[in-house]
Amino acid sequence: xxxxxxxxxxxxxxxxxxxxxxxxxxxxxxxxxxxxxxxxxxxxxxxxxxxxxxxxxxxxxxxxxxxxxxxxxxxxxxxxxxxxxxxxxxxxxxxx
Amino acid sequence: xxxxxxxxxxxxxxxxxxxxxxxxxxxxxxxxxxxxxxxxxxxxxxxxxxxxxxxxxxxxxxxxxxxxxxxxxxxxxxxxxxxxxxxxxxxxxxxxxxxxxxxxxxxxxxxxxxxxxxxxxxxxxxxxxxxxxxxxxxxxxxxxxxxxxxxxxxxxxxxxxxxxxxxxxxxxxxxxxxxxxxxxxxxxxxxxxxxxxxxxxxxxxxxxxxxxxxxxxxxxxxxxxxxxxxxxxxxxxxxxxxxxxxxxxxxxxxxxxxxxxxxxxxxxxxxxxxxxxxxxxxxxxxxxxxxxxxxxxxxxxxxxxxxxxxxxxxxxxxxxxxxxxxxxxxxxxxxxxxxxxxxxxxxxxxxxxxxxxxxxxxxxxxxxxxxxxxxxxxxxxxxxxxxxxxxxxxxxxxx
Numbered sequence: 001x002x003x004x005x006x007x008x009x010x011x012x013x014x015x016x017x018x019x020x021x022x023x024x025x026x027x028x029x030x031x032x033x034x035x036x037x038x039x040x041x042x043x044x045x046x047x048x049x050x051x052x053x054x055x056x057x058x059x060x061x062x063x064x065x066x067x068x069x070x071x072x073x074x075x076x077x078x079x080x081x082x083x084x085x086x087x088x089x090x091x092x093x094x095x096x
Numbered sequence: 097x098x099x100x101x102x103x104x105x106x107x108x109x110x111x112x113x114x115x116x117x118x119x120x121x122x123x124x125x126x127x128x129x130x131x132x133x134x135x136x137x138x139x140x141x142x143x144x145x146x147x148x149x150x151x152x153x154x155x156x157x158x159x160x161x162x163x164x165x166x167x168x169x170x171x172x173x174x175x176x177x178x179x180x181x182x183x184x185x186x187x188x189x190x191x192x193x194x195x196x197x198x199x200x201x202x203x204x205x206x207x208x209x210x211x212x213x214x215x216x217x218x219x220x221x222x223x224x225x226x227x228x229x230x231x232x233x234x235x236x237x238x239x240x241x242x243x244x245x246x247x248x249x250x251x252x253x254x255x256x257x258x259x260x261x262x263x264x265x266x267x268x269x270x271x272x273x274x275x276x277x278x279x280x281x282x283x284x285x286x287x288x289x290x291x292x293x294x295x296x297x298x299x300x301x302x303x304x305x306x307x308x309x310x311x312x313x314x315x316x317x318x319x320x321x322x323x324x325x326x327x328x329x330x331x332x333x334x335x336x337x338x339x340x341x342x343x344x345x346x347x348x349x350x351x352x353x354x355x356x357x358x359x360x361x362x363x364x365x366x367x368x369x370x371x372x373x374x375x376x377x378x379x380x381x382x383x384x385x386x387x388x389x390x391x392x393x394x395x396x397x398x399x400x401x402x403x404x405x406x407x408x409x410x411x412x413x414x415x416x417x418x419x420x421x422x423x424x425x426x427x428x429x430x431x432x433x434x435x436x437x438x439x440x441x442x443x444x445x446x447x448x449x450x451x452x453x454x455x456x457x458x459x460x461x462x463x464x465x466x467x468x469x470x471x472x473x474x475x476x477x478x479x480x481x482x483x484x485x486x487x488x489x490x491x492x493x494x495x
Contacts, residue, residue, distance in 0.1 A: 021487075030484060035478065037447055090451070092456075093423070094453055096416045
């Protein structure tokens, strides 16, 4: 049984497989928000980008890591080049 | 010093306005109504030194709740002749001596909030702790009136209102006539900040609704608690509906349907954070993120919580944001020694970080923080200050 932290690491390893370091310009990649959400049996790892004027963020990557088996299921793996045309949220205070 | 356990069965060593005597058998003098009640209360109890083996001062369920979540300087004291709390939770250790209660005077001097429950037969406690203003040194006092018509509670309530220590009043009101009793007690010139009315029984609703009419609705500096009449009357759907209509100011109930009934501690905190975009400092153990989750569900506002040593700053935002916690203010918080413990997201949003959240987190100089979503039972989501740093550290890569 993986801990939540171990599951996050598994998810991030999958992310790096799909988006090797340097493929996405570092400054652009860093505009994203890396989050992890624990649920009953799985931990969801995701990288989202807040878009100006949009309620929901753009999901570049989302994976579910089964903490019992260690299996990782990629739920979302978007074309990172879409980020190039996006106008990111510039909020500097707490907001959803 | 364990204030939750008052083990010494010492009789009351003071002159009681109702004739309670320290030296009498069972710790009670004879003749007064109170003594009769007191004797009833101790009936069947063993005769320890000085008597009063049964409790007349206990931590009630309120006290239990508080003691599990709030440490000094918060304190909960209740007067409970019938020892209801112990019957609810036998593990509770009763307070058995007013003397011992008073022995904690030094502690009470530093008590931020004292809760005093006035129940049938315990009015002398009220007199000692409130009216005389000499045996309770708490800065703020929260009175619980277990309503009893024969106890002339409206008189007591109105009298207590002149005590500047009384900041909040909660009345638990069974039966009729409560409106008449409280109508005069809840006037603007009494200066209470919050009033919660718990009405039950056939005529309870009418009574609870009456103070919300007309000018009385303007009588509070805090109406949030008043608006909780609806939730307080959860036990009666009919009452809930009617009370929601009758409340003329403040919210008539939780904003989000998943809200749970507020605990006493949450009501207190809501009284302090009684408007959007406010800040309240509270003892660290007095509040959890689940408390803030419930307050978010009740108010519809996002909450955030920086922590510094033994205290927490509760920031109540406005709807889905906390504008007062910005990148700039977060730097100031951090410089003052605060750390960002977590925040809530309102219903409809995932428990994930946003760019604004990330900016605040970076301003605090922290690597990660947590977000509590609206769903009960769900754990907090975590978000990180840097995408690449987090990946590189976890995967053992060079940055």
